Amino acid sequence: MTLYVCGVTPYDSGHMGHAFTFSIFDVLVRFIEAGGARVKYVQNVTDVDDPLFERARRDGVDWRDLADRETQVQIRDMTALGWRPPDVMPRVSDEIGHILAASTKLHTLGYAYRTDALYFDVNKYRGYGRLSHLSHLSMLRKLRHEDLLGTVGPNAKRDPLDFALWRPSAPDEPAWPSRFGDGRPGWHIECTAMSMHFLGKQIDIHGGGRDLQFSHHESERAQSESLTGKKPFARAWMHTGLVRYDGYKMSKSRGNLVKVSQTLQRAPAAAVRLYLVSHHYRRDWEFNWDGLARAARFIEGMRKFLADEDRSARRTAPPGRALMAEFNAALADDLDTVRAVRALRAAVRQRDAAAVRAMQAVLLGTASLT
Numbered sequence: 001m002t003l004y005v006c007g008v009t010p011y012d013s014g015h016m017g018h019a020f021t022f023s024i025f026d027v028l029v030r031f032i033e034a035g036g037a038r039v040k041y042v043q044n045v046t047d048v049d050d051p052l053f054e055r056a057r058r059d060g061v062d063w064r065d066l067a068d069r070e071t072q073v074q075i076r077d078m079t080a081l082g083w084r085p086p087d088v089m090p091r092v093s094d095e096i097g098h099i100l101a102a103s104t105k106l107h108t109l110g111y112a113y114r115t116d117a118l119y120f121d122v123n124k125y126r127g128y129g130r131l132s133h134l135s136h137l138s139m140l141r142k143l144r145h146e147d148l149l150g151t152v153g154p155n156a157k158r159d160p161l162d163f164a165l166w167r168p169s170a171p172d173e174p175a176w177p178s179r180f181g182d183g184r185p186g187w188h189i190e191c192t193a194m195s196m197h198f199l200g201k202q203i204d205i206h207g208g209g210r211d212l213q214f215s216h217h218e219s220e221r222a223q224s225e226s227l228t229g230k231k232p233f234a235r236a237w238m239h240t241g242l243v244r245y246d247g248y249k250m251s252k253s254r255g256n257l258v259k260v261s262q263t264l265q266r267a268p269a270a271a272v273r274l275y276l277v278s279h280h281y282r283r284d285w286e287f288n289w290d291g292l293a294r295a296a297r298f299i300e301g302m303r304k305f306l307a308d309e310d311r312s313a314r315r316t317a318p319p320g321r322a323l324m325a326e327f328n329a330a331l332a333d334d335l336d337t338v339r340a341v342r343a344l345r346a347a348v349r350q351r352d353a354a355a356v357r358a359m360q361a362v363l364l365g366t367a368s369l370t
């Protein structure tokens, strides 16, 4: 089983939106592996990206140092939240060779053309827009809204939906030599190159935040299938909902981020993780501190129950069949973690220590109960 999840651009790591996505995929990995299969899990680090360079410029730091620091923040947070780390966390800056090879092949095959940059020609791919179910007009609107529209013209893009595979770097940005001129990769090509490098031409599950569905995943799919001729590039796509705070999507620009480190000051890691996975992965939801406090009370009750069981000399009975069947059915049904959390609550109520431990291992990973 192979899983590729789009990771962070390491400049504002460590907020609850990221933690939600990566905790959800951790439940998926642990659920599949508890069933006896092995998951090969790749999560990339986008350390070559406009927002990262802008932040480095603003703060007067080297982009590599900023990327290193923020990647460490993400790993520290997710380790606290008990994840089973991805098998590989490749960085764009280490994968330039594979990215250039993919870009060159797309150019050779006639899917890309060169003007002021090397662009992917979306009109050569049948079905651009079908993954995100967006009309042509909605795609254009979304690109404009995200400031990714760029310029159309004889020395630029042919179609506003075309996107750069390789582009010149600004003077203070890193540049790598290539047959397309010194420069750096566009955004989408990295995930095509890395998923193929580590997982092959087709992957079982591709995940990421829902804001990546268009244009990022739409473009990844178009590139990958054009490159290999193999369809589908991903057998399943899983997009996680957005986390709001104070009524708006958490974002650095709005300044309404809730950091994982802030939540860990107020509650045990297992409570933070339980609070996150108490929401269905596909839905948007709003973070609130009361919800976290309720999760913390439940975790404290569960911790006391398990500690009592450990102290008693009782031989542990095997987990209740009905409880485990309900738990597994919930996760097998489009990863319904909301229902799985209800099964965990029922196991605590019924004082079934073995079932509680089995469910804890999947839902909460190795997150600490204290």
Ligand SMILES: [Zn+2]
Residues within 6 Å of the ligand: 005, 006, 007, 191, 216
């Ligand atoms: Zn990606």
